[in-house]
Amino acid sequence: MNLRRATSVLLSAVFLAMAPVQSRSQSLVLSGDSSDAAGGTGSFMTSLRMDGTYLRPAQRTKIGNYAFDAFGPYPIVGAGLAAGINQLSNAPPEWRQGALGYAKRFGSDFGIAAVGTTTRYGLAEAFREDTLYYRCECRGVIPRLRHAVLSTLTARRGQDGHRVFSFPDLVAPYAGSMTAVYGWFPDRYGAKDAFRLGNYSLLAYAGGNIALEFLYSGPHSLLSRMHLNNTHSAPDPGPNQ
Numbered sequence: 059m060n061l062r063r064a065t066s067v068l069l070s071a072v073f074l075a076m077a078p079v080q081s082r083s084q085s086l087v088l089s090g091d092s093s094d095a096a097g098g099t100g101s102f103m104t105s106l107r108m109d110g111t112y113l114r115p116a117q118r119t120k121i122g123n124y125a126f127d128a129f130g131p132y133p134i135v136g137a138g139l140a141a142g143i144n145q146l147s148n149a150p151p152e153w154r155q156g157a158l159g160y161a162k163r164f165g166s167d168f169g170i171a172a173v174g175t176t177t178r179y180g181l182a183e184a185f186r187e188d189t190l191y192y193r194c195e196c197r198g199v200i201p202r203l204r205h206a207v208l209s210t211l212t213a214r215r216g217q218d219g220h221r222v223f224s225f226p227d228l229v230a231p232y233a234g235s236m237t238a239v240y241g242w243f244p245d246r247y248g249a250k251d252a253f254r255l256g257n258y259s260l261l262a263y264a265g266g267n268i269a270l271e272f273l274y275s276g277p278h279s280l281l282s283r284m285h286l287n288n289t290h291s292a293p294d295p296g297p298n299q
Contacts, residue, residue: 112219115190120179123190128175136262137168152244166238174234174259181226187213189226191270206271210264231259 115123127133141163148155153162182189192214194205213224235255239247 112192112214114188114217114219120183120188120190124175124179127179128172133168133171133175137164137171140167150244150247166242169242170234170238170255170259172234173237174230174263177233178226178230181229182213182224185215185224185226187215187222187224187226188219189213189224191267193271202271203268206267207264209267210260227263231263232256234259 141160144163144167145155145160153159178189181187191209194202196202196205208221211224211227212221213227214220215222232253235252235258236249238255239249239252243251
């Protein structure tokens with residue numbers, strides 16, 4: 059019940075966060091100013107671009123970020139922590155305790171994250187969306203927190219980088235949990251369990267965005283290797299976009 063409430067709060071926060079931007083977009087369209095409106099439609103699916111310095115990442119940048127997000131140190135550490143929590147709670151109990159049990163849980167959690175990340179990047183490519191995380195150019199804890207939450211279910215599209223509701227971001231957490239439940243979990247697990255685990259993944263993704271927004275990302279940090287925003291490590295668009 060607490061997990062459902064937390065997920066509902068997250069989804070509500072995303073949609074509420076998009077409302078002011080949507081209202082602004084509609085007002086620009088009605089006033090006939092199409093230079094700042096995203097696509098000139100004023101629809102829910104399209105909003106104003108978040109800044110004026112957006113550069114679409116080159117394919118090599120997206121591939122590098124995919125490899126880092128799916129198989130880099132952060133998913134490994136995350137899977138290790140999640141496996142430790144599952145080990146303490148003995149979930150699933152069929153995997154028992156000990157080193158073998160921990161190894162199964164670690165492999166499961168790492169696999170869930172890898173499938174989810176692969177789904178996000180693959181669908182983003184198909185939908186021509188940019189789901190990389192961009193740090194907010196704003197200041198203040200509340201605006202930056204709002205930006206991080208908003209980024210959980212939104213992406214950038216087009217050369218101007220306008221913000222859109224992202225189907226890949228919504229589907230990815232549940233793709234990983236569905237794969238686990240029907241691929242290697244004990245037979246007693248079903249769709250409800252996959253949805254529950256997907257909710258955990260969605261919340262973890264939101265938490266990761268918040269961490270990317272507020273954690274140090276100086277030149278000597280691992281975060282500096284990721285394309286986090288336009289003013290830091292902005293990629294050369296290159297020939298392949």
